[in-house]
Every structure is written in structure tokens, then in C-alpha cells.
Amino acid sequence: ETLDKGLEKSKSTFFDKLSKAVAGKSKVDDDVLDNLEEILVSSDVGVNTTLKIIDRIEARVEQDKYLGTTELNKILREEIAGLLSETNSGEETEYTIPANKKPYVLMVVGVNGVGKTTTIGKLAYQFKKNGFKVVLGAADTFRAAAIDQLQVWADRVDVPIVKQDMGSDPASVAFDALQSGVSQNADVIIIDTAGRLHNKVNLMNELTKVKRVMQKVIGDAPHDVLLVLDGSTGQNAFEQAKQFTAATEVTSLAVTKLDGTAKGGVVIGISDQFKIPVKYIGVGEGIEDLQVFNKYEFVDSFFK
């Protein structure tokens, strides 16, 4: 029920608008489709993905010759879940890590302010709760506050943290964290990285170096590169996804702050445009307010 609560804003806006768009109409016509397009764009699904969805609905109208507005919800739900299926198996409900990769190395990237530290803290909490031994690595050495904040979460969750002074080499911290994780027999090591987007080449060089140095300890690390995006920033989130995917291979996404926004549709657009699975969604500031992304629950929360 946290998901429903968290997405209340997106949900009521999307559903209310959709109800208004079809009010007094029995069949889906050009007017309804125009309205639907507007609703999807204003929910931050993104223009490309919106047009894809509209095309699919149009194709269904053509195929069946007639589409009642009462069926529109059902079909829209199917089409959106279908789009998400291309990248998200969408069946996951638990915080798990592959058993054959131990320690599992999760490298977390994203710009400052998106909720990166909070997401790492929430993840550490969830993994620990699920019986995994967690070690954190504070490789965002650019800001003292980033190291301090991660320390606060490490204390709160009661997991070990590996850190150095501000300004030290991020790759060196990552190296230490992996060594420490291995020697402590950790199940999962979560590495925070610097959130600067000063320029693409620097970002790429830094992330590449961190990866290369980690591989000296664990040959196939990192096993997952998780990009954290702020779901309330709409097109900015798209732009950041573009920059980070150009700088490094991003293998999964966490979309935060979906509780405070009417723009939950950003999840659909980003997942579709970048073909990267959304693994987690942030629905609040609390320690429990992170959810494993489940596409069926997500889509249903829009239409309930």
C-alpha cells in the first residue's frame, strides 16, 4: 500500500485527467487520442514514448474498428506494461542478489541532489534486513558532505563503511572497500561515486578508472551500475540518463521522489528510451521508502 500512497499524486492526476478526457464519449476517436497524448506528455512520459503508445492504441482502434472508452484503461494498461516488458521482467518483488556473485558489487552513479545517498542507505537497510552482509564504500570524495552523509546512513543501518579523507582518489577508496568486503566475507558492496557532471570526458575517465581499479580485486566488478534519477525533475532526468549512459555502461535505474510528483510517467519514458530496467523506485524520505520496481503494480497504481 506504500506504493499507492507514494504514487498518489501521479495516479490521481493521470486517472482524473483520463476520466475527463473520455467523459461523455463512448468510443475512442481522434479527440480522445489527442487528449490522451496531452495527458501522457504532461505526466512526463516523454514525447517519443507517448507517440509510440498513441500509435499502438491507434492500431488497436483500426484493427477492431471500434474501441469503447471503457476499454481504453485496460488497453492502455496493457500497452504500457508491454513497453516496460521490453526492459523489465517486472516480476521482482524482493531485494535479492545473484548467489553466484559474492561479494556482489553495486556501483551507484548520479548527480548530487537526486537522492543517491538516501537510496544507498535504503538499499543497505533492505539488503541487511534480507540477511545479506553489506559494506559501503564512500568513493564520492569530492564533497565532505557526501562522505558524512553516507556515514550517517552507515550508522543508522549499522553496516561497515570504508572511507578516506575528502579529496582522496575515488578509485583508491573503491579498491579498499572491495578488499575490505572480500575479507569480511560481505554479500554486497555498495560503492557511492562522485555526482559531478562537469564534463563528459572527466566523468567517463573517473568512472572508468574506478571500475578498472575495482577489477583488480574482483575481476568482473561492478556487477551492476545503478543510475539514480530524480523522478520529479522530468526532462532533467532524461538528460542525465543520456549523459551517464554515454559515459559508462549503466545496467539499472533507481527513480526517486515519485511520492512528491505528478510526473510518475517519467519511469515509463526513461525505461523505454534507454532500454535499461528500472529496479527501484523511491517513494519517500524514510528508510523503508524504497521499493523494488514491479511494472504490473506500477501500471496498476495509475489506473486503480
Ligand code: GDP
Ligand atoms: P544525493 O546528493 O544525491 O546523495 O541526495 P540525498 O540522498 O542527500 O537526497 C537529497 C534529498 O532528497 C534529501 O532531502 C532526501 O531525503 C530526499 N530524498 C531522497 N529520496 C527521496 C524520495 O524517494 N522521496 C522524497 N520525497 N525525498 C527523497
